[in-house]
Amino acid sequence: MEESWRILEFYSGIGGMRYSLMRAGIRGVVVEAFDINDKANDVYEHNFGHRPFQGNIQTLTAIDLDKYGAHAWLLSPPCQPYTRQGLQKGSADARAVSFIKILELIPHMLHPPLLLFMENVVGFETSNTHKQMIKVLTRVGFVTQEYILSPLQFKVPYSRPRYFCLAKRKPLSFQHPSCNNQLLRTPPSHLTSSSTIPKDRHHFSDGQEEFGISCEPIRNFLEAQTSYNPQPEYAGVSFCLKCNVCPANCEKNTDDALVNSGAPQDIENTNIRTGNIVEEVEGAKEDKIALDKYAVPISSIERWGNAMDIVYPDSKRCCCFTKSYYRYVKGTGSLLATSESINSKPAKKLEISSLKELCLRFFTPREVANLHSFPADFHFPPHIGLRQQIN
Numbered sequence: 001m002e003e004s005w006r007i008l009e010f011y012s013g014i015g016g017m018r019y020s021l022m023r024a025g026i027r028g029v030v031v032e033a034f035d036i037n038d039k040a041n042d043v044y045e046h047n048f049g050h051r052p053f054q055g056n057i058q059t060l061t062a063i064d065l066d067k068y069g070a071h072a073w074l075l076s077p078p079c080q081p082y083t084r085q086g087l088q089k090g091s092a093d094a095r096a097v098s099f100i101k102i103l104e105l106i107p108h109m110l111h112p113p114l115l116l117f118m119e120n121v122v123g124f125e126t127s128n129t130h131k132q133m134i135k136v137l138t139r140v141g142f143v144t145q146e147y148i149l150s151p152l153q154f155k156v157p158y159s160r161p162r163y164f165c166l167a168k169r170k171p172l173s174f175q176h177p178s179c180n181n182q183l184l185r186t187p188p189s190h191l192t193s194s195s196t197i198p199k200d201r202h203h204f205s206d207g208q209e210e211f212g213i214s215c216e217p218i219r220n221f222l223e224a225q226t227s228y229n230p231q232p233e234y235a236g237v238s239f240c241l242k243c244n245v246c247p248a249n250c251e252k253n254t255d256d257a258l259v260n261s262g263a264p265q266d267i268e269n270t271n272i273r274t275g276n277i278v279e280e281v282e283g284a285k286e287d288k289i290a291l292d293k294y295a296v297p298i299s300s301i302e303r304w305g306n307a308m309d310i311v312y313p314d315s316k317r318c319c320c321f322t323k324s325y326y327r328y329v330k331g332t333g334s335l336l337a338t339s340e341s342i343n344s345k346p347a348k349k350l351e352i353s354s355l356k357e358l359c360l361r362f363f364t365p366r367e368v369a370n371l372h373s374f375p376a377d378f379h380f381p382p383h384i385g386l387r388q389q390i391n
């Protein structure tokens, strides 16, 4: 029998990288995961039955890592140093230090990894940390292939472009060496040969994802029946009411939006439209009530109306969810129209009174997880609250 890859998962969070590994059908075993955050580790343990090593990755030594005899490393270091909303301090940001430190251990290891897979936000590729990463990897004999890809290119109606770096240590090589040392914006060819992704529809350039890509509708990612029942033929696209086109600038928060959203302080157990505490009920009514809990407050609609990004069950795209989702409505992620009274994107901006009739709600954590392609058997443990789930 062929040997399984032994894998280390750095910055394991709630296990997204491990799920990707499983989805990719890689024969590998995660021999250890590392994360400093106890709540993230609770979620990871709940789903995988193994608690990651809880500590600062920066304190690991080459001797520590050699003990695992790992062939491959998965890394998703903190994104804040490189995000558009952040100060973009890159490697000057303390949160960037552990990543470079861990790469710098490689030449000191007796059993250095053969493969690396790293993920980060768009913006990383122009950072100092990226420069340092490439320098270290080249020095220790790795070849790299880099990508900026979005779920939209894989038929998932979610606009969330991300940077990915694949690295192999020589004498290993990539199947297509012509892509070495390049930043590509199309999926690797073995994925694009799939009949599910039209060849002319997956290109992504200059940060603008192509419209009209053949994504599945958002409705396929919703967890319960909404009262909105779309026509099967309807093929609307989501839109940003702020600029009417862009998915990207909806990710921008303004301080104003954060301060004035009008959302209540705590929606863990509160109907955020009425402010009433939601009672637990059994049976059929449960879904309805559970979804009521996610209703967008009328005060937020009145305050932020056309600045909210509204999507419909048949929309083919929605905006990236940020950790301020559920607290603020502007620039934190898309809101779902669940009313039966409108089933297509209106030609012009809606009046506040019409917006109120859309029965807007937030996406539930399960739906957010679905859009991130987490599997159906992924769950949060009961003590992890709504805000921690979106974090």
Ligand SMILES: C[S@@+](CC[C@H](N)C(=O)[O-])C[C@H]1O[C@@H](n2cnc3c(N)ncnc32)[C@H](O)[C@@H]1O
Pocket: 011, 012, 013, 014, 015, 016, 017, 034, 035, 036, 037, 040, 055, 056, 057, 058, 076, 077, 078, 079, 095, 098
């Ligand atoms: C971008 S998130 C990782 C997301 C992850 N792929 C997932 O699916 O949840 C970064 C993670 O790194 C962890 N982290 C940040 N700095 C760390 C450090 N110095 N040592 C250990 N963990 C760290 C954070 O707690 C966070 O869970």
